[in-house]
Amino acid sequence: MKMNKNHPYHLVDYSPWPLTGSIGAMTLTSGMILWFHKNEMYLFYMGLLILLLTMIQWWRDIIRESTFQGHHTIKVTNGLKLGMILFIISEVFFFISFFWSFFHSSLAPTVEIGMMWPPKGIKTFNPMEIPLLNTMILLCSGMTVTWAHHSLMSNKYSESTKSLTFTVMLGIYFTILQAYEYQEASFCISDSIYGSCFFMATGFHGMHVIIGTIFLGVCLMRHIKCHFSMNHHFGFEAAAWYWHFVDVVWLFLYITIYWWGS
Numbered sequence: 001m002k003m004n005k006n007h008p009y010h011l012v013d014y015s016p017w018p019l020t021g022s023i024g025a026m027t028l029t030s031g032m033i034l035w036f037h038k039n040e041m042y043l044f045y046m047g048l049l050i051l052l053l054t055m056i057q058w059w060r061d062i063i064r065e066s067t068f069q070g071h072h073t074i075k076v077t078n079g080l081k082l083g084m085i086l087f088i089i090s091e092v093f094f095f096i097s098f099f100w101s102f103f104h105s106s107l108a109p110t111v112e113i114g115m116m117w118p119p120k121g122i123k124t125f126n127p128m129e130i131p132l133l134n135t136m137i138l139l140c141s142g143m144t145v146t147w148a149h150h151s152l153m154s155n156k157y158s159e160s161t162k163s164l165t166f167t168v169m170l171g172i173y174f175t176i177l178q179a180y181e182y183q184e185a186s187f188c189i190s191d192s193i194y195g196s197c198f199f200m201a202t203g204f205h206g207m208h209v210i211i212g213t214i215f216l217g218v219c220l221m222r223h224i225k226c227h228f229s230m231n232h233h234f235g236f237e238a239a240a241w242y243w244h245f246v247d248v249v250w251l252f253l254y255i256t257i258y259w260w261g262s
Helices: 017-038 042-068 074-106 130-153 157-184 192-224 234-260
Strands: none
Touching: 017 042, 042 192, 074 192, 074 234, 130 157, 130 192, 130 234, 157 192, 192 234
């Protein structure tokens, strides 16, 4: 027997995706440990596959609920906005821990690393080369995603498509340059506290860029399929907030680790 609800909230159906997502995350992190210590990557790839399949099916369900079933009322959207804001705040504190570690080690270098920063034997990157180019790329992507948002609110379909496409392309370009930089690095994650701080901070930021690019890529596909309107597009708005967060974190990374820390 179907009952009519008399409230604006969405009580979600039972879903297996939180469980499969947690299993995928556990498999992925276990696979990373296996990769770092034994150079075996099969568990890492398995975790990546589980997470990818979970993302596809979980997002599919949410798109159905919001776009086709109309469950995302104003009340629900406000709750999602609050959830996204709290999530980004938690990510801010996640990166604060890396900056804390970096400054703790760099402002008072110990005798084990030669009483100097960068540590003795570490050849750092030139901040005026690829890091500066990546900074320009992310700043430009911040402009294009803002352009996309304003175009969407003005109901300009073609402009939104172009600007969102540019943003996704810039995100991919950033990731390619970051991978090239890692390939050319003269030090690794096990080379003193500098290597650990550098690769943990920039590596997790790079992972966030990949995630943000996937978010915006999904939004681009949804926009092409006319899932967004000028007053109902929180999926894109959340992705744009996340992307601006990624931009700001990179500016701090560039100033502290690449420029000041070198």
